[in-house]
Amino acid sequence: xxxxxxxxxxxRVLFYLAMSGAAAAGxxxxxxxxxxxxxxxxxxxxxxxxxxxxxxxxxxxxxALAHYDADTLSAVILDxxxxxxxxxxxxxxxxxxxxxxxxxxxxxxxx
Amino acid sequence: xxxxxxxxxxxxxxxxxxxxxxxGDLGLxxxxxxxxxxxxxxxxxxxxxxxxxxxxxxxxSLVYSPDERFAYVFGRDxxxxxxxxxxxxxxxxxxxxxxxxxxxxxxxxxxxxxxxxEPGGVRVFDAETLDLVADIPTGSKxxxxxxxxxxxxxxxxxxxxxxWIADLSGATPQITRIAGMGANPYDALVTPDxxxxxxxxxxxxxxxxxxxxxxxxxxxxxxxxxxADREGLPVYKMPHLEGWALAxxxxxxxxxxxxxVLWVDARSLRETGRTATHGQPVFAIARPDGRHVWVNFxxxxxxxxxxxxxxxxQVVHEFKPGPGVLHMEFTPRGHEVWLSVRDAGKVMVYDTxxxxxxxxxxAESPSGIFFTARAHRTGL
Numbered sequence: 001x002x003x004x005x006x007x008x009x010x011x012r013v014l015f016y017l018a019m020s021g022a023a024a025a026g027x028x029x030x031x032x033x034x035x036x037x038x039x040x041x042x043x044x045x046x047x048x049x050x051x052x053x054x055x056x057x058x059x060x061x062x063x064a065l066a067h068y069d070a071d072t073l074s075a076v077i078l079d080x081x082x083x084x085x086x087x088x089x090x091x092x093x094x095x096x097x098x099x100x101x102x103x104x105x106x107x108x109x110x111x
Numbered sequence: 112x113x114x115x116x117x118x119x120x121x122x123x124x125x126x127x128x129x130x131x132x133x134x135g136d137l138g139l140x141x142x143x144x145x146x147x148x149x150x151x152x153x154x155x156x157x158x159x160x161x162x163x164x165x166x167x168x169x170x171x172s173l174v175y176s177p178d179e180r181f182a183y184v185f186g187r188d189x190x191x192x193x194x195x196x197x198x199x200x201x202x203x204x205x206x207x208x209x210x211x212x213x214x215x216x217x218x219x220x221x222x223x224x225x226x227x228x229e230p231g232g233v234r235v236f237d238a239e240t241l242d243l244v245a246d247i248p249t250g251s252k253x254x255x256x257x258x259x260x261x262x263x264x265x266x267x268x269x270x271x272x273x274x275w276i277a278d279l280s281g282a283t284p285q286i287t288r289i290a291g292m293g294a295n296p297y298d299a300l301v302t303p304d305x306x307x308x309x310x311x312x313x314x315x316x317x318x319x320x321x322x323x324x325x326x327x328x329x330x331x332x333x334x335x336x337x338x339a340d341r342e343g344l345p346v347y348k349m350p351h352l353e354g355w356a357l358a359x360x361x362x363x364x365x366x367x368x369x370x371x372v373l374w375v376d377a378r379s380l381r382e383t384g385r386t387a388t389h390g391q392p393v394f395a396i397a398r399p400d401g402r403h404v405w406v407n408f409x410x411x412x413x414x415x416x417x418x419x420x421x422x423x424x425q426v427v428h429e430f431k432p433g434p435g436v437l438h439m440e441f442t443p444r445g446h447e448v449w450l451s452v453r454d455a456g457k458v459m460v461y462d463t464x465x466x467x468x469x470x471x472x473x474a475e476s477p478s479g480i481f482f483t484a485r486a487h488r489t490g491l
Contacts, residue, residue, distance in 0.1 A: 041144075042435070042453065043410045046348045049187050050143060050169030054210055055228060056252065056269070056297075056349065080345065085295075085313060087345035092411055 030096045040101055047085060052105075056085060062108045073102045134179040134196055138440070138482035140451065140458055141184075142475040143168045148184065149458075149474050150199055153442055153449075153482055156460050156470040160199040166190040172213050172479055175486035176238065177220040182481070183238070185214040185225055193241055196483070203241045207234050215258040218489065222279055224264045226256035233266055235279065245284045247277055255299025255310055255352070257490045259323055267296040267310050274299075274310060274321060274330075291330050292319045297367075300352040301490035307377070309333070311352050313367060320380055333380045334364070334373055343368035344391065348409035351394050354490035355441075358397035358421040363404045365392035372406060374424060384424045389415050394438065397421070398463055399445035407436045407450075416450065418466070428466050432459050440480035451477035 041050055047057035058064065065073065077098050080088035089098070140149040140158075146168050150160040165171075167188035174183050181202065184192040189208035194201055210229035216222070222244060224235045232248040233256060251270035259265055262280040267273065272292045278285040294314025301308045301323075308321040308328075317335045321328040350365035361383055362375045372395045374384040390412025397404050404419045413435055418428040435453030442448070447469065450459045453476050460470040485491040 038454070039410075043347065045169055046410075049167070049210070051167055051188075053188075055170065055187060055212070085297075085346060085349065087347055089345075091345065092347075 030094075031100045033100065036097055036100055037104065040104060060105055062106055065105055070099075070102045070106065073105065074098050077101060132197055134483050136483070137179075137196055138449075138480060139173060139182055139184075139194075139196070140449075140474055140477050140481075141168050141171045141173070141479040143171065143453075143478040144476040146186075147475070148182075148194065149472075149477070150196060151449075151458070151472065151480075153447075156447075156472070158472050158474070162194050162199050162201065164201060165192050165194075165204070168478070170212065170478075173481050174214060174216040174223070174491070175481075175483050176216070177486055179483040179486045181238075183214060183216060183223045185211055187211065189227065189229075191223070191225055191236060191241060193238075205236070205241050207236070207243070212252075212254055213256055215256050215264055215490075217258055217262045217264070217279060218260050219262055222262070224256060224258075224266075224277075226253040226266050228252045231268075231270070233264065233275075233277065235264070235277075235284070245277070245279065247275075247284065247286065249273075249275065255296060257299065257301040257308070257354070259301055259305040259308075259489065265299075265301065265308050265321075265323070267292060267299050269295055269297065272296060272314075274308065276323075276328075287327055289321065289328060289330060292321075293317065293330070293332075297349045298352045300354050300356055302357060302377070303354055303489055305489045309352065309356075309362070309364070311350060311364070311367065313346075313349065318364065331380060333375055334382055337366060337373055337382070337385075338369050341369065344370070346391065346409070347411070348391075348393055348413075350392055350409075353394065353396060354488065355396040355399075358401040358404050361421070363395045363397060363419070363421075365395050365406075367391075372404070372419065386419050386424045386426065388426070389417055389429065396439055396441070398448075399441055399443060403427070403463065405439050405448065407439060413437070430466065433457065437478045438480050440482055443482065443484035449480045451480055453477060 048060050049055045052060045078090045080086045136153040138151045146165045147163040149158045152159050166186045169187045171186050182194050189211045191207045192204040208227040211227045214225040222235050223238050231251045235245040251268035256266040264277045274289045274292050276287040293312040296310040297313045299310040310319050317332045320331045320333050356362045364373045371385050371387050376383050390408030392406045395406045406417045414431045417426050420427045433452040433455035437453050438451045440449045458472040458474050
């Protein structure tokens with residue numbers, strides 16, 4: 001519990017750093033955050049559930065993902081998991097978009 | 112209340128109006144994000160009310176009581192909710208599992224069954240009270256639940272590739288297990304006569320049919336190797352199989368990982384053709400007369416509909432209703448079709464002969480559309 005809370009805090013700090021870094025680098029236009037959030041909820045949600053608590057695919061809420069690092073999650077999203085229904089999203093998403101999704105999943109809905 | 116007063120007044124006179132409201136042309140539209148249902152009138156092409164408080168309705172479906180007054184709504188969050196269409200209210204709601212995927216109502220209207228991912232299995236409830244009648248754990252994510260004649264339910268096991276038949280006609284449920292259906296059945300359908308059950312497979316390059324008139328039924332592979340020697344495309348949404356697949360004398364079935372629908376002779380179960388489509392099909396639904404098949408598609412092609420002529424197997428019409436076309440429901444005789452266009456926040460009504468748009472109805476993230484005529488169809 002403690003480690004989960006700490007890692008969420010760390011993730012949140014990283015999230016703000018990432019956001020401020022992106023803003024400083026002028027990259028905020030690179031991703032359409034509302035569209036990506038809708039994609040996560042609606043399209044990832046068709047297997048993982050609209051609330052991301054799981055369905056055919058597993059629970060992908062922050063607590064369930066806390067023990068994965070961002071690179072692992074990024075690789076899973078980009079290349080899928082062979083032998084399972086998790087498809088590769090590389091044909092549809094850019095690296096900055098996947099980075100945004102990974103941060104979003106690790107931190108939950110921060111609005 | 113007003114009705115009661117009216118009835119009392121009417122009873123004082125010789126002329127007594129019929130006050131019961133009929134439900135035969137009503138329906139419900141799932142509003143997946145807000146956990147509500149729109150009550151719609153198919154003849155008026157209008158929404159006439161909203162029922163709220165149904166929880167997580169992503170991937171929700173519902174079935175109707177035989178009198179078309181009540182609906183049983185199966186939510187992703189494991190909620191089973193009984194709603195009254197006339198009162199536009201929730202009658203009862205139970206949380207029956209952690210994570211569920213669909214349900215069915217028995218031919219006699221006495222039992223409602225729900226298939227669950229977590230804990231894996233089927234639970235059967237009294238349709239009147241929603242009291243638990245039978246718990247059938249399967250140890251697997253359980254999908255493709257349908258009702259068939261004889262107060263039986265049929266469903267399949269994602270993890271073990273089995274199909275089970277649960278007979279509820281006696282005092283205790285009798286279970287028949289059929290192994291060897293194939294790897295990872297993701298959904299299934301049954302024909303309107305309740306005879307042929309077809310499971311779609313994610314893990315094998317074919318589908319599997321059962322003749323439920325056999326005792327016991329034996330799995331029969333169909334469309335073996337339909338994607339052989341072709342690269343499987345990423346599957347961004349599992350297709351749906353529904354009892355609307357019969358078009359003329361053929362089934363039309365969505366391919367997994369391919370941009371096509373597959374045609375199978377309904378008697379011999381042999382392939383009769385393929386039609387290349389705009390994207391990966393999610394629903395391939397025959398208009399009730401069977402002459403046309405309407406197809407929608409998985410992300411990122413889910414803004415498009417194609418209409419295929421059953422005689423020629425050619426696409427005869429293609430259009431883009433809007434972003435996120437999730438479901439289609441024909442009027443019972445097929446003269447109109449209602450489409451839910453999730454990201455436009457609209458239900459759109461089309462003429463199925465001229466393809467003219469007749470009406471748009473506002474809805475919040477609409478998904479499944481269900482007309483009450485389903486009450487009288489096996490397997491829906």
